Amino acid sequence: MLAKVKSYALxxxxxxxxxxxxxxxxxxxxxxxxxxxxxxxxxxxxxxRSAIRNSGKxxxxxxxxxxxxxxxxxxxGSYLDLAIAIGILTASNSEAERLDDxxxxxxxxxxxGTIRAISGLLPMLISAKNNGSTKFIVPYENAVExxxxxxxxxxxxKNLTEAVALLQGKGEFEPVKSSNYDTALYESSLVxxxxxxxxQAFAKRALEVAVAGGHNxxxxxxxxxxxxxxxxxIPSIMPKMSFEEALETTKIHSVAGVLRNDEGIxxxxxxxTPHHTASHVAIVGGGSNAMPGVISLAHNGVxxxxxxxxxxxxxxxxxRQPLEDRVITVTRAKASVEYPASFMLCGSLNxxxxxxxxxxxxxxxxxxxxxRKYRARLSEPLLDRIDIQVGVEGVVYxxxxxxxxxxSSLDVRKRVEFARKIQFERFKEDSIKTNAExxxxxxxxxxxxxxxxxxxxKSSFESLNLSARARSRIIKVARTIAxxxxxxxxxPEHILEAVGYRSNSSR
Amino acid sequence: MTSLNRNAIILLDGFLNFEYKHKVKIIELxxxxxxxxxxxxxxxxxLNSVDCGLTSNALITAINNNYVNTLLExxxxxxxxVVTIYDSxxxxxxxxLPFNPLCIYAKGNLELLNAKNTLSIVGSRKTLTxxxxxxxxFSNTFSKSGVVIITGVAPGGDTAVINGALESGNxxxxxxxxxxxxxxxxxxxxxxxxxxxxxxxSEYPLDVAPRNFxxxxxxxxxxxxxxxxxxxxxxxxSGTRHTASYALDYGKDVFCFPYSPTYEGGKLCNSxxxxxxxxxxxxxDISQVLRFETKVNNIIDxxxxxxxxxxxxxxxxxxxxxxxxxLDVKIFALMPIISSLEIKGVIxxxxxxxxxxxx
Numbered sequence: 001m002l003a004k005v006k007s008y009a010l011x012x013x014x015x016x017x018x019x020x021x022x023x024x025x026x027x028x029x030x031x032x033x034x035x036x037x038x039x040x041x042x043x044x045x046x047x048x049r050s051a052i053r054n055s056g057k058x059x060x061x062x063x064x065x066x067x068x069x070x071x072x073x074x075x076x077g078s079y080l081d082l083a084i085a086i087g088i089l090t091a092s093n094s095e096a097e098r099l100d101d102x103x104x105x106x107x108x109x110x111x112x113g114t115i116r117a118i119s120g121l122l123p124m125l126i127s128a129k130n131n132g133s134t135k136f137i138v139p140y141e142n143a144v145e146x147x148x149x150x151x152x153x154x155x156x157x158k159n160l161t162e163a164v165a166l167l168q169g170k171g172e173f174e175p176v177k178s179s180n181y182d183t184a185l186y187e188s189s190l191v192x193x194x195x196x197x198x199x200q201a202f203a204k205r206a207l208e209v210a211v212a213g214g215h216n217x218x219x220x221x222x223x224x225x226x227x228x229x230x231x232x233x234i235p236s237i238m239p240k241m242s243f244e245e246a247l248e249t250t251k252i253h254s255v256a257g258v259l260r261n262d263e264g265i266x267x268x269x270x271x272x273t274p275h276h277t278a279s280h281v282a283i284v285g286g287g288s289n290a291m292p293g294v295i296s297l298a299h300n301g302v303x304x305x306x307x308x309x310x311x312x313x314x315x316x317x318x319x320r321q322p323l324e325d326r327v328i329t330v331t332r333a334k335a336s337v338e339y340p341a342s343f344m345l346c347g348s349l350n351x352x353x354x355x356x357x358x359x360x361x362x363x364x365x366x367x368x369x370x371x372r373k374y375r376a377r378l379s380e381p382l383l384d385r386i387d388i389q390v391g392v393e394g395v396v397y398x399x400x401x402x403x404x405x406x407x408s409s410l411d412v413r414k415r416v417e418f419a420r421k422i423q424f425e426r427f428k429e430d431s432i433k434t435n436a437e438x439x440x441x442x443x444x445x446x447x448x449x450x451x452x453x454x455x456x457x458k459s460s461f462e463s464l465n466l467s468a469r470a471r472s473r474i475i476k477v478a479r480t481i482a483x484x485x486x487x488x489x490x491x492p493e494h495i496l497e498a499v500g501y502r503s504n505s506s507r
Numbered sequence: 508m509t510s511l512n513r514n515a516i517i518l519l520d521g522f523l524n525f526e527y528k529h530k531v532k533i534i535e536l537x538x539x540x541x542x543x544x545x546x547x548x549x550x551x552x553x554l555n556s557v558d559c560g561l562t563s564n565a566l567i568t569a570i571n572n573n574y575v576n577t578l579l580e581x582x583x584x585x586x587x588x589v590v591t592i593y594d595s596x597x598x599x600x601x602x603x604l605p606f607n608p609l610c611i612y613a614k615g616n617l618e619l620l621n622a623k624n625t626l627s628i629v630g631s632r633k634t635l636t637x638x639x640x641x642x643x644x645f646s647n648t649f650s651k652s653g654v655v656i657i658t659g660v661a662p663g664g665d666t667a668v669i670n671g672a673l674e675s676g677n678x679x680x681x682x683x684x685x686x687x688x689x690x691x692x693x694x695x696x697x698x699x700x701x702x703x704x705x706x707x708x709s710e711y712p713l714d715v716a717p718r719n720f721x722x723x724x725x726x727x728x729x730x731x732x733x734x735x736x737x738x739x740x741x742x743x744x745s746g747t748r749h750t751a752s753y754a755l756d757y758g759k760d761v762f763c764f765p766y767s768p769t770y771e772g773g774k775l776c777n778s779x780x781x782x783x784x785x786x787x788x789x790x791x792d793i794s795q796v797l798r799f800e801t802k803v804n805n806i807i808d809x810x811x812x813x814x815x816x817x818x819x820x821x822x823x824x825x826x827x828x829x830x831x832x833x834l835d836v837k838i839f840a841l842m843p844i845i846s847s848l849e850i851k852g853v854i855x856x857x858x859x860x861x862x863x864x865x866x
Contacts, residue, residue: 205842493840
C-alpha cells in the first residue's frame with residue numbers, strides 16, 4: 001500500500017515542500033529511506049519504529065520503503081519523523097479509518113512517541129503558508145513560535161497518539177491561537193538605559209545620530225572609559241522592530257536553533273557580541289549545514305565588536321562584503337544559501353595596545369610601530385564603512401556621583417523614531433531603509449547642498465586632510481542630523497557637526 | 508687639485524667598512540689628499556699597519572680599475588649628487604665643526620645647503636597631536652619666509668615639520684642611512700616630495716643600511732646645519748636629547764616648547780628649559796633670538812560665537828562636555844562651532860578627545 005504525507009524542509013531560510021511517500025509491501029522486514037536523507041534523517045528509522053510501538057500502535061513487520069520527494073534535494077534534520085510515522089501507519093492500514101492527508105506534519109519523534117520541538121519551524125511555516133498550505137501539525141513546544149504565522153490552522157500536539165486521533169477526526173483539538181505582535185510590551189525598561197550613563201554628552205549625541213540614520217559607529221578611548229556601556233545601550237534607543245522585521249529576525253534565530261521555546265518571536269533588536277576567538281565560520285556562517293553566523297543573528301540589530309583590533313584580520317575583512325550588500329552568501333559543497341545580514345556595526349578601540357597613549361598621567365609603553373600595527377588591523381576599506389567615529393573619555397568622579405538628571409533611552413528613542421519615519425517616507429520608492437545605506441545615486445537625489453555647505457566641505461578638505469570617500473560619509477551623516485532637526489534641507493551647521501564625527505588619524 | 512681631492516675622498520668614502528677616523532688619518536698623511544692617486548705609498552703603509560676594514564690591496568685594485576668613475580656613474584644614475592668638503596657648495600656651517608661629514612650625498616635642490624637662515628626642528632615619534640600641529644604651523648611660517656628648515660624623516664615630530672615646510676620647499680631632511688635603504692618606518696611618499704621640492708641628504712653612500720648607532724651620529728648634522736635648534740618633544744631617553752647636546756656643543760641656541768610637569772613625553776623639553784634653553788610659545792620667540800625677519804600672520808577671522816568658544820578653550824576648558832556646561836549650550840549647537848574652529852586652524856582635536864588651541 002502506498003501513502004503520501006506532506007511535510008516541509010528548509011534550505012537556509014526558505015522552506016520547500018517534501019512529500020513523504022511510504023510504500024509497504026510483502027517481503028522480508030526492512031526499512032529503507034531514499035531521497036538523499038542525511039544522517040539525522042536516516043536515524044528516523046529507529047525513532048519511528050519505537051515511537052509507533054510505544055504509542056500502542058502496530059508496526060508493520062514487512063518491507064517498508066520511504067521516499068522523500070523531491071529526490072534530488074538533500075534532506076537534513078529530524079523533523080520529518082512525524083510525517084514518516086504517519087505515513088507508515090497509513091500505508092500499513094493498521095488504523096481502521098483513513099487518516100486525513102491534507103495536513104502538513106512537522107516534528108521530531110522521541111522513542112516514547114512524544115513529538116519534540118524543532119529548530120526552524122517559523123521559516124517553514126511561513127514558506128508553507130505562502131505556498132498555499134493551511135493546516136499543520138507541529139510540536140507542542142513550538143506553539144508560541146507558530147502562533148505568529150497568521151492565517152493558518154496550526155495544531156501543536158504532544159505525541160503521536162494525539163496526532164493520529166486528530167487525523168482520524170477524533171478528539172477535541174484547538175488550533176493555536178494567533179498571537180498579537182504586542183508592541184506595547186516593548187516599553188518595559190531594559191537594563192541598559194542611557195540614563196545610567198553619566199556625562200558623555202558628545203558620545204551620546206553621536207550614538208543618537210548613528211542609530212537614527214543606521215550609521216556604523218566606532219568608539220575610541222582608554223580602557224574603562226565607558227565604551228562598552230554606551231554600546232550596550234544601543235538596543236534601548238533603536239526603534240521598535242516592525243512585525244516583518246521581527247519575523248525576519250526570528251526566522252534566522254529559529255534556524256540557528258537559538259530561539260527560546262517561550263519566546264516565539266524576537267521582540268527586541270538583537271545585540272550580538274562575538275568573542276575574539278570566534279572562528280570565521282561562526283561569525284559569517286557556514287559549517288556543513290550552512291548555518292547562519294553571528295552577523296545574520298544580528299540582522300535588524302547590532303553587531304558589537306569590542307576591542308576591534310583584537311579580532312583576527314580575516315574575520316574583520318570578511319565583514320566588508322555584508323556591510324556593503326546587507327546579505328551574506330554561505331556556499332557549501334552542494335548548496336549556496338543566502339542569509340540576510342543587515343546590522344548596525346558598533347566597534348570599540350583603544351588608542352594603543354596598552355591603552356595609555358594620550359593619557360596625561362599614565363605612561364604609554366608602546367613603540368610607534370606597535371601602535372601603527374594595532375591600528376592597521378582595521379583596514380582602510382573597513383573604516384570606510386564606518387560613518388561615525390567618536391572619542392570616549394573616562395568621566396571624572398564628580399560626574400559619576402552627580403544627581404543631575406540624564407536623559408532616558410525612551411526620550412532619545414522617540415527622536416530616533418521620528419527621524420526613521422522621515423527616512424521611511426523618503427525612501428519609499430527606493431530599496432533602502434536608512435540614510436546610511438544611501439549610494440551615490442541617492443545622495444545626489446536627496447542631499448542637495450547649497451553653496452555655503454559646499455564651501456564648508458571644501459575648506460574642511462583642505463585644512464583637515466580628508467579623503468575623497470570622507471565626503472559621502474559626511475554628507476550622509478549630515479542628512480541624518482538634518483532629519484533629527486526636522487530640517488528639509490541640509491544646513492551648514494549640519495555639515496559642520498558631521499565633520500566632527502570624522503576619523504581622528506590620517507594614515 | 509680640487510677635483511683630484513674630491514675624487515680621492517669619494518673613493519675613500521666608497522669603501523663601506525672603512526671607518527671615519529681612518530679616512531681622516533689618510534687625509535692627514537698628504538698635503539692634498541688628491542696626491543693619493545700618484546703616490547700610494549703612505550696610504551699603503553698605513554693600511555698595512557692597522558686593521559681598519561680596508562686592505563691596501565683593495566685600495567690598489569680600486570685605483571687601478573678607476574673605481575672612482577664607477578662610483579660617480581652609479582651616483583649619477585640614481586640622481587644623487589655628491590658634495591665633498593673640498594667643494595664650494597659644501598655647507599659652510601659644517602666646515603668649522605669637529606668630525607664633519609667628508610661627503611654629503613644629496614638629492615634635490617643643492618642651493619639649500621648654504622641658505623642665509625636655517626632652523627633645525629626635531630621631535631620624538633610620539634609627539635602629541637596639538638604640539639605636532641603647532642610644529643607644522645611654525646615650520647610653515649618660517650619656511651615661507653625663506654628660512655630653511657632642517658629635520659629628520661621619522662613619523663611624529665619630524666613628519667609634522669616636513670608637512671609644514673613642503674609648501675615652500677625650504678626643507679632639508681637628513682637620513683641616517685644610504686638612499687637605497689629607507690627605514691621601514693619612513694614615509695616614502697613624503698620623502699619623494701622632499702626630493703622634488705626640497706633637499707634630501709645623507710653622509711652615507713647609497714647602500715648603507717640604517718642601524719641604531721647611526722641616528723645620534725646623524726643628529727650632529729641636523730644640529731650643525733641649523734642656526735638654532737627647536738626641540739618639539741621628547742622623553743628623557745628620547746634620541747632627540749643627542750641633537751640637543753650637539754647643539755649646545757656647537758654653541759647653537761636651543762629652543763623648546765614647554766610641557767605640563769608630569770607628562771613623560773615632554774620631560775626632555777622641560778629639563779632643557781631649566782638648563783637654559785629658550786621657552787617658546789610663539790614664532791617671535793625664535794625669530795627675535797636668531798634675528799630672522801619672519802612675518803607671522805596672527806589675524807584669524809572668527810564669528811562672535813566662535814570667539815566665545817575659542818576663549819573658553821584657551822582658558823583650559825577642553826573637553827566638549829565641559830565646554831557645553833560652561834557656555835550652557837546643547838551639544839549639537841556646540842559641535843558645528845568646534846568644527847568651524849578646526850577648519851580655521853585655531854584648534855585641533857588632541858590625542859585624548861579634547862580640543863586644544865594651536866594659535
